[in-house]
Amino acid sequence: MKSNYDVVILGAGHNGLVAASYLARAGLSVLLLEKNDYIGGATTSQKVFPDYEARLSRYSYLVSLFPEKIIRDLGLNLELRRRATASFTPYAKNGRHDGLLLSNVSKEQSRQSIINLTGSDTEYEQMKRFYNLSRVFAEHVWDTMLEPLVAREEFQRRFDVDDVSREAWRSLAEEPLGRAIERYLQNDLVRGLVLTDAKVGIFTHPHDPSLLQNRCFLYHLIGNKTGEWKVPVGGMGSVARELEEAARKAGAEFVTNVDLRAIDVNGKKKTVEFEVRQNASGTRALLSQTVEARFLFVNFGRNVLAKFVGKPYQPDATDEGSVFKINMLLRRLPNLKAKKYPAAEAFCGTFHSDEGYEQMNASYEQASRGRLPDKTPCEVYCHTLTDNSILAPELRQKGFHTMTLFGLDTPWSLFAKNNETTRKQAETKFIESMNQWLAEPLEDCFAVAQNGGLCIESKSPVDIEEALGMYHGNIFQDALTFPFAERKEQVGRWGVETDYENVFLCGSSARRGGAVSGIPGHNAAMKVLEVFGHR
Ligand SMILES: Cc1cc2nc3c(=O)[nH]c(=O)nc-3n(C[C@H](O)[C@H](O)[C@H](O)COP(=O)(O)OP(=O)(O)OC[C@H]3O[C@@H](n4cnc5c(N)ncnc54)[C@H](O)[C@@H]3O)c2cc1C
Secondary structure, eight states: OOOOEHHHOOOBBBHHHHHHHHHHHTTTOEEEEEESSSSSSSSSEEESSTOOOOOOOOOOOOOOOHHHHHHHHHHHHOOEESSSEEEEEEETTTTEEEEEEEEESSSHHHHHHHHHHHSSSSSHHHHHHHHHHHHHHHHHHHHGSSSOOOBHHHHHHHHHSSHHHHHHIIIIIOHHHHHHHHOOOOOOOHHHHHHHHHTTOOOOOOOOOOHHHHHHHHHOOOOGTTOOBBTTTTTTHHHHHHHHHHHHHHHHEESSSSEEEEEEEESSSSSEEEEEOTTOOOSSSEEEEEEEEEEEOSSOOOHHHHHTTOOOOOEEEGOOEEEEEEEEEEOOOOBBBSTTTHHHHHHTEEESSOOOOHHHHHHHHHHTTTTSSSOOOEEEEGGGGGGGGGGGHHHHHHHEEEEEEEEEEEEHHHHHOHHHHHHHHHHHHHHHHHHHTTTSSSGGGBBBOOTTTTTTEOOHHHHHHHHHHHHGGTTSSSSSOOSOOOSGGTTTTTOOSSSTTTTEEEEESSSOOOSSSSSSHHHHHHHHHTTTTTO
């Protein structure tokens, strides 16, 4: 390791890796300093259950927002695979179990399924009209994500071309999303299905005046102009691995197990003091180092940066995370009460449970009052139905599957006082939520570890903050932003600037950060490459 670099990147999440690749390929010297013993941050695959050769996407798991351009520029070998089923929402009607199945491959199947639920195809047609708004929004927005920020007013002008575009702007950027949902859709289950994309990872409701729900919804619908969420073949860790390889090939250097000690962001040269923990035993301070850099890139959130620059982080109420992640390994898939759907079809997409519109208004209310909701809304995924390469051949042969549950309306504040107890209670509730749709308890399908324990791991927002530094477990580091400049001084900038000269955010905390996208990593790199005349 040298003592002087062009750029030091603090944190080695996937955005840090994207930034490192662009910079190193342009000939700059780059060092990444990561606190964990692995690279990739929230994009990591791990052998969560040591007795089984199964590499689970421990945190993030689906990709939609990663631009084709970054894949091409960096020569990444990524396969993002379509799921046959988009979503499955089980329900009981007149004492009979059924399900709303939206297919990625058959429009007719989706239409019939909505007719079965509602009695006509009106809701199907309305849903198409509603989603057309986000498609139109994506058309206007997507190509700007890798460019300097455009003023809000200019953006609005771009939408002022026809009735549908104007309606898209109004519904998605101006009024709380709940209004459009209620204007277009009448069925509670369909409304709920749409709303979930506005709530993933954050604590909000349809009529939230902050429009946090709108921002979250947009991030879920504009990716590569289609908004389709795909399974990264090889698990999310394969995305991090490809990016790490690209960065190393270009010459970037890495240090893991880093304890940052001090950062000086004020001088012309930025200095970073750190210690490196001993890898195997975890005991402290093998090595104490100081490096200098002309540019400092911050891959972790503003909250972590604040700690090191001695300026208290001033969070907004919308920064709080709301997530409950359960990773599971199953010996076999459970059968459903809705007999006409094979488990492989229902679990191949996003399986929604307790996510009716009114039900989520109730769960939001209950969580706001400081308790776990009676019914905990969640979505469940079985990625091995789309890509089983994350399982050892022997597990595949035996019919093993991984399962992931992402819970909503579980804000950080519920876990802050007593994480252990509340995590256990939440886990039980989420499994109960699933069990109401299953012909057999999910617990009966779990793989069993050698010590007799079930192969299930739960992560609360408190756990996520501890593991990755994400502010109060916010999976996007902090509140998502609209994809345009909202203040005059942001116009024409990259959305990565901080209060300190030559210190840039290259992760989710940047404007247009959030999710597995590489976008802020790219944008921070462009900011610096402009200085060198490479752009
Ligand atoms: C449970 C969960 C599920 C998600 N699901 C999805 C999904 O399916 N699809 C999707 O698009 N997005 C998803 N997200 C969001 C997405 O994963 C993140 O927004 C994105 O990966 C963040 O990437 P990043 O590179 O900006 O930051 P991070 O991944 O947060 O990387 C920051 C890095 O900084 C390191 N760091 C923190 N503190 C320090 C310190 N003091 N010193 C040194 N290093 C430090 C961290 O360890 C980490 O490696 C999910 C997130 C979570 C948590």
